[in-house]
Amino acid sequence: xxxxxxxxxxxxxxxxxxxxxxxxxxxxxxxxxxxxxxxxxxxxxxxxxxxxxxxxxxxxxxxxxxxxxxxxxxxxxxxxxxxxxxxxxxxxxxxxxxxxxxxxxxxxxxxxxxxxxxxxxxxxxxxxxxxxxxxxxxxxxxxxxxxxxxxxxxxxxxxxxxxxxxxxxxxxxxxxxxxxxxxxxxxxxxxxxxxxxxxxxxxxxxxxxxxxxxxxxxxxxxxxxxxxxxxxxxxxxxxxxxxxxxxxxxxxxxxxxxxxxxxxxxxxxxxxxxxxxxxxxxxxxxxxxxxxxxxxxxxxxxxxxxxxxxxxxxxxxxxxxxxxxxxxxxxxxxxxxxxxxxxxxxxxxxxxxxxxxxxxxxxxxxxxxxxxxxxxxxxxxxxxxxxxxxxxxxxxxxxxxxxxxxxxxxxxxxxxxxxxxxxxxxxxxxxxxxxxxxxxxxxxxxxxxxxxxxxxxxxxxxxxxxxxxxxxxxxxxxxxxxxxxxxxxxx
Ligand code: BGC
Numbered sequence: 001x002x003x004x005x006x007x008x009x010x011x012x013x014x015x016x017x018x019x020x021x022x023x024x025x026x027x028x029x030x031x032x033x034x035x036x037x038x039x040x041x042x043x044x045x046x047x048x049x050x051x052x053x054x055x056x057x058x059x060x061x062x063x064x065x066x067x068x069x070x071x072x073x074x075x076x077x078x079x080x081x082x083x084x085x086x087x088x089x090x091x092x093x094x095x096x097x098x099x100x101x102x103x104x105x106x107x108x109x110x111x112x113x114x115x116x117x118x119x120x121x122x123x124x125x126x127x128x129x130x131x132x133x134x135x136x137x138x139x140x141x142x143x144x145x146x147x148x149x150x151x152x153x154x155x156x157x158x159x160x161x162x163x164x165x166x167x168x169x170x171x172x173x174x175x176x177x178x179x180x181x182x183x184x185x186x187x188x189x190x191x192x193x194x195x196x197x198x199x200x201x202x203x204x205x206x207x208x209x210x211x212x213x214x215x216x217x218x219x220x221x222x223x224x225x226x227x228x229x230x231x232x233x234x235x236x237x238x239x240x241x242x243x244x245x246x247x248x249x250x251x252x253x254x255x256x257x258x259x260x261x262x263x264x265x266x267x268x269x270x271x272x273x274x275x276x277x278x279x280x281x282x283x284x285x286x287x288x289x290x291x292x293x294x295x296x297x298x299x300x301x302x303x304x305x306x307x308x309x310x311x312x313x314x315x316x317x318x319x320x321x322x323x324x325x326x327x328x329x330x331x332x333x334x335x336x337x338x339x340x341x342x343x344x345x346x347x348x349x350x351x352x353x354x355x356x357x358x359x360x361x362x363x364x365x366x367x368x369x370x371x372x373x374x375x376x377x378x379x380x381x382x383x384x385x386x387x388x389x390x391x392x393x394x395x396x397x398x399x400x401x402x403x404x405x406x407x408x409x410x411x412x413x414x415x416x417x418x419x420x421x422x423x424x425x426x427x428x429x430x431x432x433x434x435x436x437x438x439x440x441x442x443x444x445x446x447x448x449x450x451x452x453x454x455x456x457x458x459x460x461x462x463x464x465x466x467x468x469x470x471x472x473x474x475x476x477x478x479x480x481x482x483x484x485x486x487x488x489x490x491x
Contacts, residue, residue: 015251018244018246019162020245022242025220026221026243029212029219030153030157030213030220031172032176032210032212033149033153034149034173034175035176035180035209036149036180036206036210036213037150037177038179038180038182038184039184039205039206040142040184040206041181041184041298041302042180043184043187044085044088045188046184046188046305047188047203048306049306049309049318049319050199050315052195057131061078061081071445072310072371073373073444073445073448074445075310076441076444079442080132081441083136083438084132084135084139085139085437087136088140088142088143088146089143089433089434089437090140091140091147092144093147093430093431094144096147096150096430097423102114102148103151104229105230107222107223107230108222109217109221109222109226111151112149112213115153115213116211116217117145118141118142119149119206119207119210119213120211122139122140122141123203123206124138125138125141126138127201127206128200128204129203151423151426153173154170154173156223157170157173159224159225159226168337170410171407172337174402174406175330178329178330178333179330180209181326181329184202184326185304185325185326187201188202193316221243223239224240224253227239228260236256237249237253263419269420269421270420272416272417273417273420273421273424278421281413281421282421282424284469284470285409285413285422285425286424287465288401288404288405288409288425289429289432290428291458292401292402292405293429294458295356295401295455296393297397297401297402298433298436298437298440299451300393302436302440303440303441304318304322304325305318305319305321306441308322310371310444311371311386313383321387324391325390328391328398329395330398331398332396332397332398333398333399333403335398336402336403336404339399340404340474341475344472345407345473346470346472348399348400349404350467351396352396352397352401353463353466355392356393360452360453360455361453362389363393363452364452365449366386367449367452368449370382373448408470409425
């Protein structure tokens, strides 16, 4: 995800300065926050498919899995098992309400430091878990880390980046997430053969990005915007000179000061968001998040190994298939980076709807026909075909609803409600991610192949929404959104 709330009106302006080594180092360190989030998304599915982990914490699920005649679709249906995955997002949802205040009051850098401390304690508790309570508390702390990092890091990146690479950096955050997911898939593939503590290695390796973020965040600077926002004006100017590598930063600095002044005049941005004029961007930002989750992407990201075992693969093949979907997720994100400002947002979203609708529909059809609840298996050929369809589905998502689900909301609010509006988008995302994580395995058990038609129906709704209601925002400067887009919208 790439939530960049740009405080500053320089989206189209070119200011003096170059991309300094210092900025590059700061960006890389902060990106470990994105990697950390991606790693958490990708790691849980593989861990919950590991027998050693199930034996220790979910012996009933392990027993059921061994049962030859057990219902194919219900092997993993267990509320606690789902809670292992979902608790992180619930905590992130709660944390995201607190964090926008922390971020404004204390700055981006301390917020990232707090995030990394949450991450480190969370990793220690999950990897060292002796009972399920300890593991779930660990996941909750990881979720607090995600809530803190997911607002501070993108804000930090967009405020530090020179304007000409701001857009690319915005999507790059999503890229780091997908890389984190892929690394987690690879780690799971390797660690699943290390008995009996492979799962501890999988969960423990999350400590590496957390450590880099923790120690690295002492080396990075606070952003000029955050310093000016907190009345440290001269320090802000000094830092801006340092990160741009030139002496004359007056134009950019003045734009930051003006933006902060304007933002200060709005005393109650959340109240302002409730006014009728704020509704179109708010509705669009929230709906994009809801739709992004109801594509069913996280059913795949969280539970791919479990899903692939359901269609008949062994443990290793299922984990390997997740590595393949993870790699496709990363590669397809580059397509988005390349096309988003050329082809526009709507065409990417609509094309992906068609691609995702077809793939979900065909997967549902195959499972309905050939994978009955008991005593039936897909042929090897069919199972491979299902994995191919999943790859095509992920590909479509990764160049559209993945990055754009974040990019559009981050640039659709006028300045005075931007941070508050975006906070709503982040919390909606976390809420619906939580719902999918908590419900998917039970839905799979009760709806069986119908779950794929359920997601397909949502894809039809989001396609219609994109076609009729979503305005094209390609090439529209963030601060002209109201005049050029909302006032001219047919509705
Ligand atoms: C979504 C995540 C998802 C990821 C997959 C992000 O844009 O917000 O929920 O897991 O994409 O790459």
